[in-house]
Amino acid sequence: MVQFWTATEHFAFMIRREVEIVVISDVHLGTYACHSQELLQYLRSIRPRILVLNGDIIDAWHFRRSFFSNEHLAIIEYILKLSSEGTKVYYLSGNHDDIVRGYSPIVDGNIILRNHLEFVIDQKRYWIFHGDIFDTSVRIAPWLAKMGLKSYKYLVRFNRLVDKMRKYLGLPPISLAQKVKHKVRKAIKYISDFENIVAKHAEKKDFDVVICGHIHVPAIKKMNDGKVTYMNAGDWIENLTALEYQHRRWKIHHYDPADYPPISKRLQVPLISMRSDRDLRSTLSWESA
Numbered sequence: 001m002v003q004f005w006t007a008t009e010h011f012a013f014m015i016r017r018e019v020e021i022v023v024i025s026d027v028h029l030g031t032y033a034c035h036s037q038e039l040l041q042y043l044r045s046i047r048p049r050i051l052v053l054n055g056d057i058i059d060a061w062h063f064r065r066s067f068f069s070n071e072h073l074a075i076i077e078y079i080l081k082l083s084s085e086g087t088k089v090y091y092l093s094g095n096h097d098d099i100v101r102g103y104s105p106i107v108d109g110n111i112i113l114r115n116h117l118e119f120v121i122d123q124k125r126y127w128i129f130h131g132d133i134f135d136t137s138v139r140i141a142p143w144l145a146k147m148g149l150k151s152y153k154y155l156v157r158f159n160r161l162v163d164k165m166r167k168y169l170g171l172p173p174i175s176l177a178q179k180v181k182h183k184v185r186k187a188i189k190y191i192s193d194f195e196n197i198v199a200k201h202a203e204k205k206d207f208d209v210v211i212c213g214h215i216h217v218p219a220i221k222k223m224n225d226g227k228v229t230y231m232n233a234g235d236w237i238e239n240l241t242a243l244e245y246q247h248r249r250w251k252i253h254h255y256d257p258a259d260y261p262p263i264s265k266r267l268q269v270p271l272i273s274m275r276s277d278r279d280l281r282s283t284l285s286w287e288s289a
Contacts, residue, residue, distance in 0.1 A: 016047040021245035025054035025130065025213025026235035028096065029072045032160075033237045034059075036071040041260045042242065042253075043078050051079070051087050052117070054213045054233055055094020055130025083110040090117060094214065095132035122248060124208040131214035131232075134197045191217050199223035199230045211243065218243075218252045 028034045083089045089111045093101045106113040116129035163173040194215050202210035209229045218234030218241040231250060234241030240255035 016045060019046050019048045019244050019246050021050045022046060022048040023052040023054055023211060023233045023243040025233040026056045026216055026237060028056055028059040028237055029075065030068045031059045034072065035236050035240055036069065036075060038240055038255050039236045040071055040075055040078065042255055043075065045260065048087055051082060052090045052092065052128060054092050054128060056096040056213065059096045060099050061096050090114060092116060092130055094130035125206065126209045126211065127202055127205065127207040128211040131198060131212035134194060135214060191215055195223065195230055199228045202228045220250055220252060
């Protein structure tokens with residue numbers, strides 16, 4: 001099947017990868033920090049059977065119409081297109097888009113709004129949610145969390161300026177926020193505490209695997225003496241990552257501009273979609289709540 005795209009930005013000829021499950025979190029559409037162009041490139045390069053949007057996809061806390069570019073809108077349009085092609089899209093609420101929590105559950109065709117999901121893959125019980133419910137700064141003092149996020153927002157904007165200068169000098173981009181997180185002991189402890197709390201609760205509820213977002217730190221690791229696998233999809237602010245499940249294996253996909261053809265302006269180029277004849281190996285059973 002050949003499809004043609006007409007938009008402000010177009011992507012050169014590519015074949016969409018078949019992926020059984022993709023999990024994306026912390027996109028923060030409507031903010032300056034969102035790497036919308038990179039996310040759009042990634043989304044247009046895949047054809048997932050199931051797409052899980054695990055919270056903070058649209059940032060209602062810091063939403064600005066001036067930052068909601070055509071690329072931000074194109075991301076939403078493309079996700080809707082995927083759902084029309086048969087991709088099951090689960091939108092799970094986060095703290096930045098918690099305005100939708102009171103409306104869960106909602107089902108509209110292949111688009112399902114939930115606060116969390118429980119499902120089974122290859123006889124393993126999965127629990128997926130955004131993760132802010134285990135963040136004490138969000139639960140106990142949301143105003144403090146927003147103050148910290150404001151400082152973080154300015155750091156990200158400064159980081160963008162630094163990256164432009166480095167690109168001009170032929171140097172690779174850097175993440176100042178990521179460096180700060182790894183340098184400050186309190187930040188490291190916060191991340192470790194969050195992961196341990198999530199894994200502990202998952203074990204208590206007899207889940208084999210737990211998937212979160214929220215802290216912007218991509219991870220796949222065994223915890224609690226191997227009893228629980230903890231995974232985090234990362235974000236599209238600093239890390240530009242997603243979780244992918246294919247051939248009975250999970251991996252962290254890191255966006256790399258070298259994997260994508262250069263973007264050309266106002267061109268109409270074909271996007272080829274290829275379906276594999278191979279049957280999906282795993283049997284997926286989904287329960288939503």
